[in-house]
Amino acid sequence: xxxxxxxxxxxxxxxxxxxxxxxxxxxxxxxxxxxxxxxxxxxxxxxxxxxxxxxxxxxxxxxxxxxxxxxxxxxxxxxxxxxxxxxxxxxxxxxxxxxxxxxxxxxxxxxxxxxxxxxxxxxxxxxxxxxxxxxxxxxxxxxxxxxxxxxxxxxxxxxxxxxxxxxxxxxxxxxxxxxxxxxxxxxxxxxxxxxxxxxxxxxxxxxxxxxxxxxxxxxxxxxxxxxxxxxxxxxxxxxxxxxxxxxxxxxxxxxxxxxxxxxxxxxxxxxxxxxxxxxxxxxxxxxxxxxxxxxxxxxxxxxxxxxxxxxxxxxxxxxxxxxxxxxxxxxxxxxxxxxxxxxxxxxxxxxxxxxxxxxxxxxxxxxxxxxxxxxxxxxxxxxxxxxxxxxxxxxxxxxxxxxxxxxxxxxxxxxxxxxxxxxxxxxxxxxxxxxxxxxxxxxxxxxxxxxxxxxxxxxxxxxxxxxxxxxxxxxxxxxxxxxxxxxxxxxxxxxx
Numbered sequence: 290x291x292x293x294x295x296x297x298x299x300x301x302x303x304x305x306x307x308x309x310x311x312x313x314x315x316x317x318x319x320x321x322x323x324x325x326x327x328x329x330x331x332x333x334x335x336x337x338x339x340x341x342x343x344x345x346x347x348x349x350x351x352x353x354x355x356x357x358x359x360x361x362x363x364x365x366x367x368x369x370x371x372x373x374x375x376x377x378x379x380x381x382x383x384x385x386x387x388x389x390x391x392x393x394x395x396x397x398x399x400x401x402x403x404x405x406x407x408x409x410x411x412x413x414x415x416x417x418x419x420x421x422x423x424x425x426x427x428x429x430x431x432x433x434x435x436x437x438x439x440x441x442x443x444x445x446x447x448x449x450x451x452x453x454x455x456x457x458x459x460x461x462x463x464x465x466x467x468x469x470x471x472x473x474x475x476x477x478x479x480x481x482x483x484x485x486x487x488x489x490x491x492x493x494x495x496x497x498x499x500x501x502x503x504x505x506x507x508x509x510x511x512x513x514x515x516x517x518x519x520x521x522x523x524x525x526x527x528x529x530x531x532x533x534x535x536x537x538x539x540x541x542x543x544x545x546x547x548x549x550x551x552x553x554x555x556x557x558x559x560x561x562x563x564x565x566x567x568x569x570x571x572x573x574x575x576x577x578x579x580x581x582x583x584x585x586x587x588x589x590x591x592x593x594x595x596x597x598x599x600x601x602x603x604x605x606x607x608x609x610x611x612x613x614x615x616x617x618x619x620x621x622x623x624x625x626x627x628x629x630x631x632x633x634x635x636x637x638x639x640x641x642x643x644x645x646x647x648x649x650x651x652x653x654x655x656x657x658x659x660x661x662x663x664x665x666x667x668x669x670x671x672x673x674x675x676x677x678x679x680x681x682x683x684x685x686x687x688x689x690x691x692x693x694x695x696x697x698x699x700x701x702x703x704x705x706x707x708x709x710x711x712x713x714x715x716x717x718x719x720x721x722x723x724x725x726x727x728x729x730x731x732x733x734x735x736x737x738x739x740x741x742x743x744x745x746x747x748x749x750x751x752x753x754x755x756x757x758x759x760x761x762x763x764x765x766x767x768x769x770x771x772x773x774x775x776x777x778x779x780x781x782x783x784x785x
Contacts (some may be wrong), residue, residue, distance in 0.1 A: 385424025440472020486534025552596025732757025
């Protein structure tokens with residue numbers, strides 16, 4: 290057997306194969322990829338949230354040569370992932386900080402291009418004792434319409450002109466002062482809509498039910514709204530709290546389905562309430578065009594231990610292509626990490642979720658998973674005849690836990706997920722890894738940037754000087770990460 294593992298396709302080729310296999314299995318039309326290969330325009334890079342870069346400039350062969358290219362100092366803590374998009378031919382980093390200021394930075398030089406300050410609520414914008422202007426929402430950029438979207442502590446979703454930072458529209462997703470609404474999630478842009486989940490100020494207080502909301506991209510007018518607390522299942526018939534969505538949504542753009550992970554019900558909230566029965570601590574599958582719930586999976590019933598789905602869902606697929614027989618198969622999956630310590634992998638199709646979940650332990654309750662997992666798509670090939678091959682589409686999955694656990698899982702054709710490598714590292718992880726070629730890059734609360742290979746071996750450690758709570762993004766041969774001291778770091782091979 291000739292084995293190539295992992296052999297990484299270009300992002301465009303892999304997404305094309307994904308859609309071709311999906312269309313073959315589900316009789317759907319082929320959709321174009323809208324973001325250019327070098328951009329990282331939203332949380333997790335694409336609508337699948339998988340954190341995988343198409344580029345080939347950084348790998349295990351040169352990751353020890355990563356050096357600081359530039360740093361940019363913002364006026365407040367950064368807990369989001371910097372995103373990078375090409376606007377009018379210029380590569381731009383977009384990032385928000387806890388001082389309520391949203392920044393556009395030249396991605397090559399680190400020069401500030403423009404800023405925008407959000408509305409304050411409840412008084413002056415301060416970082417202590419309560420940061421009431423923070424931007425904890427990673428931005429999303431529409432490079433075609435030159436718009437950038439993000440949310441804030443104040444409950445608003447903003448749309449700005451990505452060229453100059455001028456406000457295009459803003460919409461209040463929920464009352465921030467009275468009910469405690471905040472937008473933590475990164476927006477997703479799909480079919481002329483901006484999709485977002487609503488959350489709380491860290492459960493203090495808990496909101497009277499989270500929601501998944503779709504807004505018209507150009508006007509900000511609401512299109513649909515799905516409530517994550519079904520008050521009919523609340524003891525006494527109403528008044529239940531919780532069900533916040535503080536992780537980002539994933540969108541299956543072939544079948545038009547939104548996947549969302551929800552938070553805990555009301556019993557662990559401040560103040561506490563009764564637990565509603567249906568949608569807390571769940572993965573939801575929602576029709577992206579109508580907002581109708583297709584189905585859902587609940588990981589924890591009657592949660593009294595704050596076991597949210599904190600990581601965002603990612604979408605992936607497995608399959609096989611036998612060129613000798615002409616047979617091919619494909620399976621489609623959504624995976625998400627929970628604060629209960631498990632990575633859940635669920636089968637999905639054109640009707641939403643299907644089948645029984647796989648549960649892989651990667652942390653422990655209360656110290657489980659907040660960081661979104663990341664994906665390394667790969668192939669295993671062998672010859673079946675002269676110039677003919679059997680090709681298996683497989684995955685590596687990188688998972689980081691709050692208690693410092695670092696797992697690499699492998700997923701084989703048919704979809705089974707098992708542990709490939711694991712180790713316990715020195716500190717806490719909150720941010721999603723970025724995967725490029727055969728490595729993953731991720732930051733830790735201990736103030737380091739790490740590079741790991743597919744076997745879980747740490748290849749390089751770079752001191753950042755401050756905790757990293759957000760994820761890494763990669764664009765045009767450069768890696769970006771923000772830190773608690775308000776610094777955006779740009780790294781490249783040999784600092785070029």
